[in-house]
Amino acid sequence: MGEVVKHGVLEPTLFTWLEKNSEKILKRDVSTIQKMLVKNIEIKQAIVESDEKESGQRMLLNLGHTFGHAVEQLSGYAIPHGQAVAIGLVYAMAYARMEESERVVSLLHAFGLPSHLETPYSAKSMVKAMQSDKKNRGKNITLVLPQTIGEVHIHTNETPSKIERFLKKYHDQNR
Numbered sequence: 001m002g003e004v005v006k007h008g009v010l011e012p013t014l015f016t017w018l019e020k021n022s023e024k025i026l027k028r029d030v031s032t033i034q035k036m037l038v039k040n041i042e043i044k045q046a047i048v049e050s051d052e053k054e055s056g057q058r059m060l061l062n063l064g065h066t067f068g069h070a071v072e073q074l075s076g077y078a079i080p081h082g083q084a085v086a087i088g089l090v091y092a093m094a095y096a097r098m099e100e101s102e103r104v105v106s107l108l109h110a111f112g113l114p115s116h117l118e119t120p121y122s123a124k125s126m127v128k129a130m131q132s133d134k135k136n137r138g139k140n141i142t143l144v145l146p147q148t149i150g151e152v153h154i155h156t157n158e159t160p161s162k163i164e165r166f167l168k169k170y171h172d173q174n175r
């Protein structure tokens with residue numbers, strides 16, 4: 001479900017639909033779940049197709065994954081992918097100072113997903129894990145950052161030191 005909320009942040013009509021249908025989804029209402037799956041496939045396809053015209057759009061699907069993969073990796077893969085993506089999405093929203101991030105956190109919680117770790121990994125180990133990602137070889141790190149629901153941008157040149165400063169501050173503030 002972490003991936004579904006991620007798609008919702010990329011596509012506002014899906015986000016609103018998820019908010020309206022979260023109870024039915026939790027109750028595993030079959031037709032609602034089927035609709036949800038179809039909507040998700042459509043969004044993924046639309047992004048992959050736009051990638052053919054405008055290069056790099058496919059990167060949008062990595063929203064929440066750069067921070068998320070670091071969490072997943074540091075947990076020794078004890079944290080499931082969907083949960084790591086949820087946590088990574090919240091990091092990306094905080095980094096981007098995203099508007100409406102509270103709505104996203106509420107939806108994650110409605111689906112029983114975490115928004116943070118009780119005991120976060122150190123800023124240094126997070127950045128190190130992010131740099132070990134093959135997509136971030138070399139100096140700077142690519143982050144997919146949401147401005148608001150439906151407005152998400154790819155930032156290819158975020159410095160490890162800036163990310164580390166952010167993580168330290170964020171962990172201190174959310175203790």
Ligand SMILES: [Zn+2]
Pocket residue numbers: 003065081085
């Ligand atoms: Zn994923």
